[in-house]
Amino acid sequence: MIDSTTSKVGAAIHARKDAGSGAVIGYLPLGFPDIQTSIDAAVTLANNGVDVLELGLPYSDPVMDGPVIQAATQRALAEGYRVRDTFPAVREIVSQVKTPVLVMTYWNPVAQFGAQRFADELSAAGGAGLITPDLIPDEGSEWMAAATAADLDRVFLAAPSSSETRLKQAVEASRGFVYTVSTMGITGARSDVDSAAATLVARLRAVGVDNACVGLGISTAQQVREVLAYADGAIIGSAFVRALAEGGLERLAAVSSDLASGSRVS
Amino acid sequence: MTTLHDVVGPYFGEFGGRYVPESLVAALDELDEAYKAAAVDPSFQAELAELHKTYTGRPSIITEVPRFAEHAGGARVILKREDLNHTGSHKINNVLGQALLAKRLGKTRLIAETGAGQHGVATATAAALFGMECVVYMGQVDTERQALNVARMRLLGAEVVSVATGSRTLKDAINDALRDWVASVETTHYVLGTVAGPHPFPTMVRDFHKIIGEEAREQVLALTGKLPDYITACIGGGSNAIGIFNAFLDDPSVELYGFEAGGDGIESGRHAASITLGKTGVLQGAKSYLMQDDDGQTVESHSISAGLDYPAVGPEHAWLAKIGRVHYEPITDAEAMEAFRLLTRTEGIIPAIESAHALAGAIKLGLKHGPDATILVSLSGRGDKDVASASRYFGLLEGEIVDDGAVQL
Known part of the structure; x- marks a missing residue:
């Protein structure tokens, strides 16, 4: 069940909705190009209009990710990123900014670390919860129990192909928001955000979603504006990763401000 | 007496399941239903048996x-x-079964991963036989050590994509095939070549072999x-x-x-x-x-x-x-x-x-x-x-x- 009273992420999204708009959720991989820079980059997003941070835990086989994010996370792994580096990085970020921090991770690193241990350490570090792209609620009972015990958000995905039953299941299993996949595909900038996204958000509303945030393919302020016209949040990933890779923190700050301007009520 | 030979997924003891992006679940459900129907459909079985006899x-x-x-x-x-x-190789047993299923599901495009190239060749062959489009993902290391099979697939009309990420072998070819499938699932069937992957593949591929x-x-x-x-x-x-x-x-x-x-x-x-x-x-x-x-x-x-x-x-x-x-x-x-x-x-x-x-x-x-x-x-x-x-x-x-x-x- 969605319970925004204890979800820091839910509260942040609601604050932006109350202001007449919606939230901007920014993704960057941990450890790219190195751990300290990835911490600074997350802080940069938070200081330039991003309302919720989504930090990717680098993984060897990221099947939901396109080339930009794959390249960044493979680099982080090559530089020696370890799962245990996640917790001090989150702690450092939340000590600097009030923006809630979610971790986006494929399931196996959590399973090997131990789901409850991961939840407890993330909670102790001040993290808000997990987005789990290859864990469907059907396989998620261990994570649900661990997240509940540690009072963490759990963000599951909804896709244009999902049945009504599955949308309902995603809504009931999620806390914080439901990650609304805009298109049938993987991460990466697209010139148009699929019209399927608006339809999917409407279908999620029909089964009682609190916060439906749309991701995949959003890379311009105009797209943010369009998405926030019907959704509760817009998730931006590859565009930020590319900015960081090509122009460092300075370019990231500029791109972040620009994209976040799409969420400002005019 | 308990029998082991007819155990079906999604779980084999603690193993198996469906650890996949939500986008693929509808396709896996559809495949599971189509496969269960085909498994007890005499006309499907007869068509497959005829192919085994006269083609394989x-x-x-x-x-x-x-x-x-x-x-x-x-x-x-x-x-x-x-x-x-x-x-x-044995790979054709599974490929013909899955290609027939794909046809039943109205899919027009087959994708596959391949390591040695045997499964890719079998899939390219089935695509040629049934008049379907075919893309085969193959690790770059494997395209080099199995160059003959790359040529065979291309002769059969398949597009062979050399995968240069990760270890550049079979595992990475599967990752890219999954990425393709997430985006193309409406028109495309992923002919997974082994008894791995999400349910129903381990059960279905076993049954075809x-x-x-x-x-x-x-x-x-x-x-x-x-x-x-x-x-x-x-x-x-x-x-x-x-x-x-x-x-x-x-x-x-x-x-x-x-x-x-x-x-x-x-x-x-x-x-x-x-x-x-x-x-x-x-x-x-x-x-x-x-x-x-x-x-x-x-x-x-x-x-x-x-x-x-x-x-x-x-x-x-x-x-x-x-x-x-x-x-x-x-x-x-x-x-x-x-x-x-x-x-x-x-x-x-x-x-x-x-x-x-x-x-x-x-x-x-x-x-x-x-x-x-x-x-x-x-x-x-x-x-x-x-x-x-x-x-x-x-x-x-x-x-x-x-x-x-x-x-x-």
Whole structure:
């Protein structure tokens, strides 16, 4: 069940909705190009209009990710990123900014670390919860129990192909928001955000979603504006990763401000 | 009495499941339903049986190999000749079944991953036969060591995508095929080539291959009057092995052996023996045994055989290992290549390097159990594709030193 009273992420999204708009959720991989820079980059997003941070835990086989994010996370792994580096990085970020921090991770690193241990350490570090792209609620009972015990958000995905039953299941299993996949595909900038996204958000509303945030393919302020016209949040990933890779923190700050301007009520 | 041969997914004990992005769930549900319907539909079964008979060349024969068996302790060694199937391996059994299903589902495009290229060739063949579009993902390392099969797929009209990410082998080819499928699932069927991946693939692919063991059971009974004592098969993902094992799972007298790729030796760390390592994890849609570090990052596998060079294994094998029904052991590159040469020189049959792992296992079992033992070997594929690799290995190419050592005939 969605319970925004204890979800820091839910509260942040609601604050932006109350202001007449919606939230901007920014993704960057941990450890790219190195751990300290990835911490600074997350802080940069938070200081330039991003309302919720989504930090990717680098993984060897990221099947939901396109080339930009794959390249960044493979680099982080090559530089020696370890799962245990996640917790001090989150702690450092939340000590600097009030923006809630979610971790986006494929399931196996959590399973090997131990789901409850991961939840407890993330909670102790001040993290808000997990987005789990290859864990469907059907396989998620261990994570649900661990997240509940540690009072963490759990963000599951909804896709244009999902049945009504599955949308309902995603809504009931999620806390914080439901990650609304805009298109049938993987991460990466697209010139148009699929019209399927608006339809999917409407279908999620029909089964009682609190916060439906749309991701995949959003890379311009105009797209943010369009998405926030019907959704509760817009998730931006590859565009930020590319900015960081090509122009460092300075370019990231500029791109972040620009994209976040799409969420400002005019 | 409990029976093992008809256990179906999504779970095999603690293994299996569907660890996939939500976007794929609808397609997996659709496939599961279509497969269940087809499995009890006489017209589907008749169509597949007709293809087996008139296209693949089933039933595949068995061949007793006494000259090879002299090097295996004098045991009786019988080969199940999947190498004689059209396209040169067992892979066609599964591909024709899945292509027929894809047609029923109205899909117009087939995608596949391939390691050695056998599954890619089989999929490209089915696409040509049914007039479907075909894209095959293949690790860059494998496109180089299996260049002949790349050319075969292109001749058949398939697009071959060389995958340059990660370890650039089978695992990475599967990642890219999954990424394609997430985006194309409406028009495309992913012809997964082994008994791994999310449900229903492990069950469905097993069922399409169990004809191997069903035929072999009757053939060996007719030839010898009794069931074999031992059955050996190579294990990458494990499709030919599950295919030959299935009909014997509930015969307690038949000991089943799966031989994993031991590469340079387990102690070297350079191998593909995920069951031998025995670490449970989740990769590419299923919970199973996989090669991983303490962080759950997949470790690169190594094998001279592209088809076995995969850091995980199908979930049913993980379960059969855990309950002790099947023994799993590693065979090194050197042992496999020795068996490759031995079968070639003694019987005039050039096996795939993958299948040579099963032959090496048969030699070990024969030496241990002697002339009273009957060993059935899954000869899952032929070695035409491996001529260049084997020639390099044995130094038979022009300008290299010819080493005519080990096999004394």
